[in-house]
Amino acid sequence: xxxxxxxxxxxxxxxxxxxxxxxxxxxxxxxxxxxxxxxxxxxxxxxxxxxxxxxxxxxxxxxxxxxxxxxxxxxxxxxxxxxxxxxxxxxxxxxxxxxxxxxxxxxxxxxxx
Amino acid sequence: xxxxxxxxxxxxxxxxxxxxxxxxxxxxxxxxxxxxxxxxxxxxxxxxxxxxxxxxxxxxxxxxxxxxxxxxxxxxxxxxxxxxxxxxxxxxxxxxxxxxxxxxxxxxxxxxxx
Numbered sequence: 001x002x003x004x005x006x007x008x009x010x011x012x013x014x015x016x017x018x019x020x021x022x023x024x025x026x027x028x029x030x031x032x033x034x035x036x037x038x039x040x041x042x043x044x045x046x047x048x049x050x051x052x053x054x055x056x057x058x059x060x061x062x063x064x065x066x067x068x069x070x071x072x073x074x075x076x077x078x079x080x081x082x083x084x085x086x087x088x089x090x091x092x093x094x095x096x097x098x099x100x101x102x103x104x105x106x107x108x109x110x111x112x113x
Numbered sequence: 114x115x116x117x118x119x120x121x122x123x124x125x126x127x128x129x130x131x132x133x134x135x136x137x138x139x140x141x142x143x144x145x146x147x148x149x150x151x152x153x154x155x156x157x158x159x160x161x162x163x164x165x166x167x168x169x170x171x172x173x174x175x176x177x178x179x180x181x182x183x184x185x186x187x188x189x190x191x192x193x194x195x196x197x198x199x200x201x202x203x204x205x206x207x208x209x210x211x212x213x214x215x216x217x218x219x220x221x222x223x224x225x226x227x
Contacts, residue, residue, distance in 0.1 A: 004156075031213055033213060033214060033215070035215075042217060042218075042219050042220060043217040043220075045214050045215065045216070048212060048213065048214055055211075055212065056212050056214050090157065092157075092215075094213045096213075100213055101147070101159055101162060102159075102206075102213055103159065104149070104156040104157040104158070104159075105156050106156040107156045
């Protein structure tokens, strides 16, 4: 079974631009979560989606948004990029919202100049 | 709120040495506990997990026991290899709240030398 895939793997943007990251979960998984990893803040939860609905949201500004499609694929969007948004963005999928194990993709590394 | 505290790194060991990475947690509900490992330039890989008190998770020679009385989930390995060099993250997921959201510790870098 294929793992979680994320595209693109690397991205360079400039301040003020917006970016969209994509995540395809493991086949059969219905829950997708996003995390931001930075050297200073570590791993922080962004949001969690299940059946196309956002079920949980972390403490990030409204510039960060996401959605989930009917096939469970998910996208996250960051508008008006800031230098501090440079990070590794990790997507994880799980079967459902019952305390299941999350499996992570390789991440998208975003650099904002 | 829920939280995870890990020992500071880096942990530097010689090959075949015994490894312990301490992890303690605070949770209001009934958490599941996890250890994830991250190799350079990669995402997170699940190493092991435990879902209730006294459960022992194990994988690839690594073990951790869910200790509710001490709110701990320490990672151990009897004999480390150079290939174990990576960053290790302890995490919890509190299924009481119908979520798979993970709360992570800060990570502990392990460096194993031949």
